[in-house]
Structure formats: C-alpha cells, structure tokens
Amino acid sequence: MNFLAGTWVGEWLAGLGRITLLARDTIASCLTFKFSRRDLLYQIYFIGIKSQSVVLVTGAFTGMVLAAQTYFQFHKVKMDTATLAVVSVSMCSELGPVLTALMVAGRVGAAIAAEIGTMRVTEQIDALRTLATHPVDYLVVPRLLASTIAVPLLTVEAMATGIAASYFVGIGLLGIEPTYAWWNMLKYSSDADVMIGLIKSVVYGGIIALVGCYKGLSCNVGAEGVGRATTEAVVYSSITILIANFFLTMVLEHLCVLLGL
Amino acid sequence: MIEVRELKKSFGSQPILNGVSFRIEAGESVAIIGRSGGGKSVLLKHIIGLLQPDAGGVFIDGENIVAMNERQLLRVREKFGMVFQGAALFDSMTVAENVAFPLERKKKFTRAEITRRVAAALEMVDLPGTEKKNPAELSGGMRKRVGLARAIVYEPQIVLYDEPTTGLDPIVSDSIDKLIMRVRDQLKVTSIVVTHDMRSARRVGNHVLMLHEKKIYANCTPEKLFASTDPVVRQFVDGVADE
Numbered sequence: 172m173n174f175l176a177g178t179w180v181g182e183w184l185a186g187l188g189r190i191t192l193l194a195r196d197t198i199a200s201c202l203t204f205k206f207s208r209r210d211l212l213y214q215i216y217f218i219g220i221k222s223q224s225v226v227l228v229t230g231a232f233t234g235m236v237l238a239a240q241t242y243f244q245f246h247k248v249k250m251d252t253a254t255l256a257v258v259s260v261s262m263c264s265e266l267g268p269v270l271t272a273l274m275v276a277g278r279v280g281a282a283i284a285a286e287i288g289t290m291r292v293t294e295q296i297d298a299l300r301t302l303a304t305h306p307v308d309y310l311v312v313p314r315l316l317a318s319t320i321a322v323p324l325l326t327v328e329a330m331a332t333g334i335a336a337s338y339f340v341g342i343g344l345l346g347i348e349p350t351y352a353w354w355n356m357l358k359y360s361s362d363a364d365v366m367i368g369l370i371k372s373v374v375y376g377g378i379i380a381l382v383g384c385y386k387g388l389s390c391n392v393g394a395e396g397v398g399r400a401t402t403e404a405v406v407y408s409s410i411t412i413l414i415a416n417f418f419l420t421m422v423l424e425h426l427c428v429l430l431g432l
Numbered sequence: 433m434i435e436v437r438e439l440k441k442s443f444g445s446q447p448i449l450n451g452v453s454f455r456i457e458a459g460e461s462v463a464i465i466g467r468s469g470g471g472k473s474v475l476l477k478h479i480i481g482l483l484q485p486d487a488g489g490v491f492i493d494g495e496n497i498v499a500m501n502e503r504q505l506l507r508v509r510e511k512f513g514m515v516f517q518g519a520a521l522f523d524s525m526t527v528a529e530n531v532a533f534p535l536e537r538k539k540k541f542t543r544a545e546i547t548r549r550v551a552a553a554l555e556m557v558d559l560p561g562t563e564k565k566n567p568a569e570l571s572g573g574m575r576k577r578v579g580l581a582r583a584i585v586y587e588p589q590i591v592l593y594d595e596p597t598t599g600l601d602p603i604v605s606d607s608i609d610k611l612i613m614r615v616r617d618q619l620k621v622t623s624i625v626v627t628h629d630m631r632s633a634r635r636v637g638n639h640v641l642m643l644h645e646k647k648i649y650a651n652c653t654p655e656k657l658f659a660s661t662d663p664v665v666r667q668f669v670d671g672v673a674d675e
Contacts, residue, residue: 221503290522293518293520293523294516294517294518295520295521295522297477297482297520298514298516298520298521298522299517300482300506300509301480301482301512301513301514301583301592302507302509302533302534302537302582303506303507303509303534303537304506304534305502305506317636432532
C-alpha cells in the first residue's frame, strides 16, 4: 500500500483508519463506565435541550411544505386525502431523522470540533493526558453517549411537529377532508416507519459526535486549524449521514419485509 | 529515576533530537537549556510520553515507557505533574475546579478532602482565595501558578516545567523561580525545568543539561557551566548572537 502514501486516497484511508480506531476506543471505554455522569448529563442538555428550537422549526416547516407540495400533485389525480399519509411516512422514516441529524450536525458537530480543537491547540488535551486522564474517556465518551440519546429524542420531536404542522396546512389551509385524511394516515403509517427513523437517528447521533470529536482531536495548530476542523466536522458528518441514509434505508426496509413488519 | 537513551525524533524531514542520552536521579533538580526551537520542549514531552520517539528509550523507574500504549502510560503519568508554557488551564472551569480536577478523577477523595487540598495547593503558590475566579480573569503569572498548583495537588514524584518564566516580567519570573525552589524543597520532588532563561536555570537547577545541535552538549552543575570556556557554552551563557 506504500504507493498510496502521500496521495489523497492514502490520506483518506489513513483518516478512515484513525476514526475507526477512535470508535473502537470509545466503545471500549463506554463499556468500562469510566465517564463522568455529570458530563453526560451536561452534554445531553447541550445537544438535546439547546437544539430544541432549531429542530422544532425544521420539523414544522418541512412538514408544512411537504403537505402543500404533496397536496398540489395529488389534487390533480383526486388523491387529496392521501396527503397526510405521505407526510407521515416521509417524516417518520426519512425526513425526520435526516433533517434533524443535519441540523444537529451543523450546530453540535461544529461546536464539538471547535471546543476540542481549541483544547488541542492550547495544550489542554496534553494537560488532560499528563493528569492521567484519557481524552477518549473524558471528552469523547460523554459526547457520543449524549448524542446517541439526544438525537433520537429530537427526531421524535421533529416527526411529531412535522405531522402536526402538515395537518394544520392540509386541513386548515388546503381544505382536505379531515376524517379520510386521518384514516389514510393511520392506515399507511406503521410502527416500523417510526422504528426505522429511530434506528437511523441513533446511528446519525453517533456519526455527529464521532466525526466532531475526531476532527477536534486531530486539528492542526492555530486559529486556521480550528476553523478548518469545524468546517470539516460539519461537511463530513453531513455527507456521511446522507450516504448512510441510503444504505440504512435499503437494509432496514428489507429487514422489515423479512420480519413481516 | 529517569533515564533517556539514544532518543531520536524528527518531524517530517526535520530532525529535532538525534541521540539524546542522560540520566536524572530521584530528588534531583535539573534545568534543560538550549536555543529556542532546539527541541527542549519536545524532549520534555518525550519524558512524560506525550510524544513517541522515532528511536531510543525513556525509562521511568526502570520501565521503558516508549513501548507503552496510551492507557498503560496513564499509570506512569500519575508519578508526574507538568506545568505548561501557556499554563493549559481548562478554560471552562474555575481555578478551584482546575486544581481539583486530578483529585476528582482519582475518585478516592471526599469532597471535604478535595476542598482542603485545593486550598493548600493554592496557598502554596501564593494564590489563596482565588478559587472562584475563571482562568480568563488571571494574569500570565497567576495562570502559571494555578498550573503549578494543579500539577502538585496530588503530590507527584516528578514535576516538569515547560518554560515557566517565558513571557513574564523579571519580577514575576523571580517569584516563579522561588516557587519552583519552594516546591522542590518542601515536597522533595524531582524537578525538570526547560528554560532559556540563564538566571532561572542557575537558580532552580542543581544540574544543567544543555541541548545543542540535537544532542546533549553539556551535562554539569550550573557553576561549571557558567565557568566554562567552551565557545558554544559561552555564547549561550553570555547571550551573544552569531555574526
């Protein structure tokens, strides 16, 4: 593999290897419960509570525009009452988890990378190590656990807000017949859609925290290094989420069929 | 006891250390001097395992720490305290939280014991009553004192100082030197001070190592170093620039 050394492919593979090792160390550390419960609670507060407004607005307006656009197309073939069913399935299995994750990646992934990156360039990470504290135990584990707990909860919130907002637009503004719309929504939405969305959101929460921590821990010295780490954390975690979404959809949908859900 | 054997380190194609060897006995106080960018801080970071050498060994009480992974190194680092050039205080914590950090991580002290030890450590560095201040509210000298309090609060056997007086005025530098001597004498720790301040090196070290051309050029007492007639040593001691 020496011929790849110094090329962008080599660098990319090396980065992939390093983040995999970080994930391994983090999971091993999670199992030993060396992290501080107080830090975990603070991170849940920071990732979960502080992201409420962003996620609520995103969920609501996505549901509203999806309801409007679906209605405009379905109205042409006299399928107005199927509008909320489409919104519900989309919000639960696709848009809820993906858009929540992208918004959290922008807010939290950037903050994680900037905070840890600044700690690195000001030697605070080295100080941690000299104080016999592993940076993975102290910095990465609470963020990863908090993110995998908070992102699914935020996703549920986005799903509920999106569906409620679409109901308001569909019934209140566009005049869809409420009884049939509601009946269709319940008929075509299933527990499996919500489960798929939740499983995805756990994975996306992990991606956001892991990429943010990795970029912060490996950031170059100086203000430019921190800036670059922050940008890369958002870009890489967003792209990874979008790519992972396709594969998760394929795997989980097939799994649901196999299990008869 | 600390022993460094044939240590070599390069960053990219730039060699920094090329066969550095020395030995420091327990309780000694050693000043490492040399020109800026000469590898003093890099050497110090190898002693505590923050950097991995390209070749050579670092032995702490007979154990080669080069062969250890990060988790194994945590056990060895409990013997060390380190004061960083920029203090490296955790800026999201107060002074008391910074100093208490290593005690809280050990999880074997009660809240009252931690409070007592933090107060004692701050008293030792002449900063009593600053517990609730944030690092951003402190001057450069105060930050280094808090860094020292954090490094000694858990009573390590070895304290490393990375340029403790750099960027400070002569009076504050003098007070930091006195503090290093006080810690050395009261806690009976092994001290390693990286500095290019000759006055500081003379006062805090009972032994001086001079790094030059990526190797240890001089290894002697401060008196011998200052009396040396070697042109390289003289140039550094007298602070004369190349023509």
